[in-house]
Amino acid sequence: MICLNPKKKFGLLGMNHRNGWYTLIRNPRRLYPLVDDKLKTKECLESHQLPSPELYFSINHNFELKFLREIKFLKEFVIKPARGAEGRGILVLVDKVGTQWKKASGELLSMDDIEYHVSNILAGLYSLGGLDDQAFIEYRVRSHVAFRAVAFQGVPDIRVILYRGVPLMCMLRLPTKESDGKANLHQGAVGAGLNMLEGITMGGVHHSLLIDRHPDTQVPIAGLKVPFWESMLETAAKTYEVFKMGYIGIDFVIDQILGPLILELNARPGLSIQLANREGLLPRLRAVDAYGAGVEELSWERRLEISREMLHKTSSFKKETKA
Numbered sequence: 269m270i271c272l273n274p275k276k277k278f279g280l281l282g283m284n285h286r287n288g289w290y291t292l293i294r295n296p297r298r299l300y301p302l303v304d305d306k307l308k309t310k311e312c313l314e315s316h317q318l319p320s321p322e323l324y325f326s327i328n329h330n331f332e333l334k335f336l337r338e339i340k341f342l343k344e345f346v347i348k349p350a351r352g353a354e355g356r357g358i359l360v361l362v363d364k365v366g367t368q369w370k371k372a373s374g375e376l377l378s379m380d381d382i383e384y385h386v387s388n389i390l391a392g393l394y395s396l397g398g399l400d401d402q403a404f405i406e407y408r409v410r411s412h413v414a415f416r417a418v419a420f421q422g423v424p425d426i427r428v429i430l431y432r433g434v435p436l437m438c439m440l441r442l443p444t445k446e447s448d449g450k451a452n453l454h455q456g457a458v459g460a461g462l463n464m465l466e467g468i469t470m471g472g473v474h475h476s477l478l479i480d481r482h483p484d485t486q487v488p489i490a491g492l493k494v495p496f497w498e499s500m501l502e503t504a505a506k507t508y509e510v511f512k513m514g515y516i517g518i519d520f521v522i523d524q525i526l527g528p529l530i531l532e533l534n535a536r537p538g539l540s541i542q543l544a545n546r547e548g549l550l551p552r553l554r555a556v557d558a559y560g561a562g563v564e565e566l567s568w569e570r571r572l573e574i575s576r577e578m579l580h581k582t583s584s585f586k587k588e589t590k591a
């Protein structure tokens with residue numbers, strides 16, 4: 269393991285630069301409520317025939333907690349705060365054992381535990397800015413077989429950063445024992461950089477340290493081919509046309525039966541994707557901007573071409589800075 273020492277020459281994008289230059293300018297404020305609320309996002313995705321995990325029901329107020337009794341008919345499901353982030357407040361329940369449900373970590377939860385958790389969600393314990401929130405129950409995605417050997421219990425997700433509608437940088441995030449079924453880096457998941465031309469993983473990052481093997485399964489992280497790669501990039505480029513946010517992270521999961529599904533959109537996507545890819549975002553952002561005004565108005569097919577052209581251009585930048 270080595271610790272990466274970020275250097276300007278690698279074109280790393282910092283937080284102030286991202287906020288002041290990219291998200292502020294490219295993401296209209298009026299659109300934030302749509303992506304900061306997962307229920308609204310799901311509704312919007314569904315109305316545009318974009319795939320996401322099926323919503324079973326939502327709980328909006330304390331007096332609706334009685335509806336939670338319906339989960340006794342469910343063997344597996346996921347509970348989420350509508351305005352949560354970084355995996356906080358998400359319960360992935362993978363099985364029913366008697367009158368209890370099992371989390372990915374193996375811990376058992378009773379109906380009372382779940383009700384307590386949902387009332388905490390409603391009180392805003394996990395929501396952005398601590399505001400009152402809604403909870404929802406959705407279909408539990410089952411990980412695609414391609415990830416079985418490497419991921420620990422939960423479902424890996426694929427983060428696609430889209431800039432002006434052009435896929436810019438991607439990473440595969442793999443759950444660990446510590447992350448408890450969730451693929452968020454803040455929860456202790458592993459991030460693996462992705463060669464976007466082929467959808468094949470490169471090395472990984474875990475708690476800001478560069479790693480080569482998954483910490484629980486010890487399986488090598490590099491060389492994994494992500495299934496449905498082309499169709500996922502295509503869906504990402506089409507999703508831009510619906511949400512029209514110029515700097516966005518889209519989280520995909522791949523269900524073993526349903527294929528790629530969109531979990532959420534993130535208007536302030538994290539910067540660790542650069543560590544996972546051992547490459548800064550700035551050269552890629554600049555390469556897209558070099559296409560001038562109106563990139564976002566181009567067809568999704570052309571924006572995918574631009575993405576490939578941008579990758580070819582910036583890979584020569586990478587070679588030069590390494591030399």
Ligand SMILES: Nc1ncnc2c1ncn2[C@@H]1O[C@H](COP(=O)(O)OP(=O)(O)O)[C@@H](O)[C@H]1O
Nearest residue numbers: 346353354355356407408409423425450451531
């Ligand atoms: N329906 C689901 N089925 C299985 N795992 C899920 C599901 N929804 C979320 N997860 C797990 O939780 C992680 C975080 O989910 P996400 O919806 O992106 O919320 P957050 O905004 O907190 O990142 C995902 O990367 C995935 O590993």
Ligand SMILES: [Mg+2]
Nearest residue numbers: 354355519532
């Ligand atoms: Mg997420």
